[in-house]
Amino acid sequence: ETGVTQSPTHLIKTRGQQVTLRCSSQSGHNTVSWYQQALGQGPQFIFQYYREEENGRGNFPPRFSGLQFPNYSSELNVNALELDDSALYLCASSLAGGRTGELFFGEGSRLTVL
Amino acid sequence: AQSVAQPEDQVKVAEGNPLTVKCTYSVSGNPYLFWYVQYPNRGLQFLLKYITGDNLVKGSYGFEAEFNKSQTSFHLKKPSALVSDSALYFCAVRDLNTNAGKSTFGDGTTLTVKP
Numbered sequence: 001e002t003g004v005t006q007s008p009t010h011l012i013k014t015r016g017q018q019v020t021l022r023c024s025s026q027s028g029h030n031t032v033s034w035y036q037q038a039l040g041q042g043p044q045f046i047f048q049y050y051r052e053e054e055n056g057r058g059n060f061p062p063r064f065s066g067l068q069f070p071n072y073s074s075e076l077n078v079n080a081l082e083l084d085d086s087a088l089y090l091c092a093s094s095l096a097g098g099r100t101g102e103l104f105f106g107e108g109s110r111l112t113v114l
Numbered sequence: 115a116q117s118v119a120q121p122e123d124q125v126k127v128a129e130g131n132p133l134t135v136k137c138t139y140s141v142s143g144n145p146y147l148f149w150y151v152q153y154p155n156r157g158l159q160f161l162l163k164y165i166t167g168d169n170l171v172k173g174s175y176g177f178e179a180e181f182n183k184s185q186t187s188f189h190l191k192k193p194s195a196l197v198s199d200s201a202l203y204f205c206a207v208r209d210l211n212t213n214a215g216k217s218t219f220g221d222g223t224t225l226t227v228k229p
Binding site for chain 2: 004033035040041042043044045048056058090092102103104105106107108
C-alpha cells in the first residue's frame with residue numbers, strides 16, 4: 001500500500017458534464033502526475049505538477065486541466081466530457097520533479113461517461 | 115519520442131518454473147526503465163528500476179530484470195514462479211532528454227501461473 005489516496009473511487013457522469021478528481025500524495029513527495037488508463041491499455045501520461053506548476057504534458061486536449069496545492073495534493077479537472085473519457089484515472093506521486101524515481105500510484109478513480 | 119513494446123499479451127507458466135516477461139523500448143537519450151505490477155481493480159505497484167550501473171537489477175518479491183542496451187530490452191524474470199505472481203505487468207520508460215517526468219508505459223502483459 002502506498003500513501004497516495006484518490007477520490008472518488010467510482011463515478012458516473014453524462015456526456016458534456018465536468019468532473020474533478022482529487023489526489024493526496026505520499027508524505028514528503030512534491031511531485032504529482034496523472035495518468036489515464038483505458039480498458040486493456042497501459043497508463044497514458046496526462047500531465048505532471050511540480051511545486052504547484054505544470055512541468056510536463058502528454059497528448060491530451062486543454063479540457064484536461066489540473067492544479068497542485070501547497071500541501072502537494074492535486075486535482076484533475078475534465079470539462080465537456082466525452083464517451084472516450086471513460087477510464088481509470090491514476091494519480092502518482094514522486095520526488096524531485098519525478099526525474100529519476102519510481103512512481104507511487106493511488107488506487108485510481110474509475111470514471112464512466114454515459 | 116519514447117515508446118515501450120510488450121510483445122506478449124499473455125504469459126502462462128507452471129508454478130515453480132522460471133518466468134520471463136519481455137519488454138523493448140525506444141528513447142532518444144539515456145533510458146530510465148521500470149517494471150510495475152497491477153492487481154485487479156488496483157493501482158500500479160513498483161517492482162524494480164534501472165537507472166545506471168549493473169545491468170541486472172533486483173526488485174521486490176524475487177523479481178529481477180536485465181538491461182540490454184544493444185537490444186534495447188529490459189525483460190522481467192523470476193527463477194521460480196508462484197501462483198500469487200499472477201497479475202498484469204507493465205514496463206515503463208522515462209527519457210530525461212525530453213518531457214521531464216513523463217513515463218511511457220507498455221500495454222501490459224498478463225501473467226498466469228498455474229498450480
